[in-house]
Amino acid sequence: MKHEELVNMNMKDLKARLKEIGTQAQTAEGEALDALTTEAEDINGILQDIQNRANITRLAAQAGDNAGEGTPGEKGDDVKNKKREERGQSLKDGKTVQFNAKVAFGSVQNALSVTQAVTPKHTASDVKETFNDVSSLVDRVRAIPLNGGETYQRGYVKSYGDGAGSTAESADYSATEPTFGYVTMEKQKITAYTEEPEEMVKLPNADYDSVVEGSVTRAIRKYMNRQIMIGDGTSGKFKGIFHNPTKAADQVIDPAKDLSMKAITDETLDDIIYGYGGDEEVEDVAVLILNKKDLKAFAKLKDKQGRKFYTIVNHGNTGTIDGVPYVINSACKAVTDAQTSTAEYCMAYGPLSNYEMPIFSDIDARKSTDYKFKQGQIAYRADIFAGGAVAAYNGFIRVKRPEAGK
Structure with a gap:
């Protein structure tokens, strides 16, 4: 399928198409297999884009939900109160909890002068990968699963023989023995x-x-x-x-x-x-x-x-x-x-x-x-x-x- 058709499909249909490609690839060869590989890579890229957009939407929604002041009080709807409750229950259950370092060591911030104020830093939520350094050759040669084996021997034909010819009456037949090799x-x-x-x-x-x-x-x-x-x-x-x-x-x-x-x-x-x-x-x-x-x-x-x-x-x-x-x-x-x-x-x-x-x-x-x-x-x-x-x-x-x- 062309890229223009794929981008108009939903995630369910894209995954179904990817599964269909996997089935077709079992018997495909040459250019047909190359075409299936290209389409599969295209679908994977589109699925990743869909997932990235969904992640951005989720993060934006969370930012909106946390923007309000909430209800004060120990049992109120304030986000800070909810976190305190969750940490308290975790401690009762014997689990490890984490506290904000600014709260635990607030005096450090008070000791800073205006000229020493630390500006906030923001960190990306993923790691940007570098260029691909692995050839796809390893995925395209013929892999043979032989779990637990020690060696594998392959026989092959070197020549089918080329000795056929005319023979006089009562004479021996022309010899055409094939030649084999092993690796x-x-x-x-x-x-x-x-x-x-x-x-x-x-x-x-x-x-x-x-x-x-x-x-x-x-x-x-x-x-x-x-x-x-x-x-x-x-x-x-x-x-x-x-x-x-x-x-x-x-x-x-x-x-x-x-x-x-x-x-x-x-x-x-x-x-x-x-x-x-x-x-x-x-x-x-x-x-x-x-x-x-x-x-x-x-x-x-x-x-x-x-x-x-x-x-x-x-x-x-x-x-x-x-x-x-x-x-x-x-x-x-x-x-x-x-x-x-x-x-x-x-x-x-x-x-x-x-x-x-x-x-x-x-x-x-x-x-x-x-x-x-x-x-x-x-x-x-x-x-x-x-x-x-x-x-x-x-x-x-x-x-x-x-x-x-x-």
């Missing part, structure tokens, strides 16, 4: 840990504590995103798309198929698309993984008339280049960066389902106030057991920036 994915323990002083949770209004708590999970997802691309494949580690095992028999992607590029040109996208896949067809469900700098180079390229050569549609971390889906991942080097003394991988193109990521456990996130109780520190930790590797022979074509001088 093993071992579990890796990925962890994140952080601490914060207990004063953090007492800061006014904004929920700083939830931001710190969520950061450990975010850090794990960021690490997994990088490992999908550059995991070195050592014992118990991800085997990234850019990983080349020493033994040729273990290489799921043939390095001889890699493309070498020094710059983004008007032929770059065609070279990648037609360089991927078999000799008999052009693949149409593949995604380009690249650095944001190279996406910028695609966007800036112009034809002889000064018009943009590529049509780029951006949707945050994803989008399309002339209809070809892309996803940004900072683990990729940039073709447009200066050449170094060694060749470096910069882009990969292929169906994201060709990378499999077995998940051997859920993300276990915990909060503890006991570890450094004496220092008043709150600790957060999160961990997950997972692995990953390319699971199809030549499942991606890779673009490499050559070493300097070549």
Whole structure:
């Protein structure tokens, strides 16, 4: 649905549409899945706007309700009297209460001169987040839940055989045996840990504590995103798309198929698309993984008339280049960066389902106030057991920036 239609829907209908998108996404692929993702992100933004407006309305209503003087007296309707009653009942029940510091230490204010008067400070009710630093790649590769497992082995076809031919009478048939390969994915323990002083949770209004708590999970997802691309494949580690095992028999992607590029040109996208896949067809469900700098180079390229050569549609971390889906991942080097003394991988193109990521456990996130109780520190930790590797022979074509001088 278009944005104009979505903004005219109520919250109930938006949530129903979001649920419908979730169902459709189970079977959607390629551009259809990208469209559903974009619509879901749009709906989430609209729902957040609705919630923000509701919060503002609620705060305004509360301000209006508290503006009156109320009825004086110990049991009156005065707001202060009601708070006193609530605190008194809480104390009787053995609960912790808070008193206004100005009331408890009123003499401090009396000691201030006019020139020392403190002006009031106002604090926002939320924490403004920074730019997204987690690629959506981790959500789009093929995740396989295998709770409690240790390893996961995937078999794949390397060749269907090409030995068919004519045979003389009574002679042996032509041999056309397919060739298979296997890749093993071992579990890796990925962890994140952080601490914060207990004063953090007492800061006014904004929920700083939830931001710190969520950061450990975010850090794990960021690490997994990088490992999908550059995991070195050592014992118990991800085997990234850019990983080349020493033994040729273990290489799921043939390095001889890699493309070498020094710059983004008007032929770059065609070279990648037609360089991927078999000799008999052009693949149409593949995604380009690249650095944001190279996406910028695609966007800036112009034809002889000064018009943009590529049509780029951006949707945050994803989008399309002339209809070809892309996803940004900072683990990729940039073709447009200066050449170094060694060749470096910069882009990969292929169906994201060709990378499999077995998940051997859920993300276990915990909060503890006991570890450094004496220092008043709150600790957060999160961990997950997972692995990953390319699971199809030549499942991606890779673009490499050559070493300097070549």
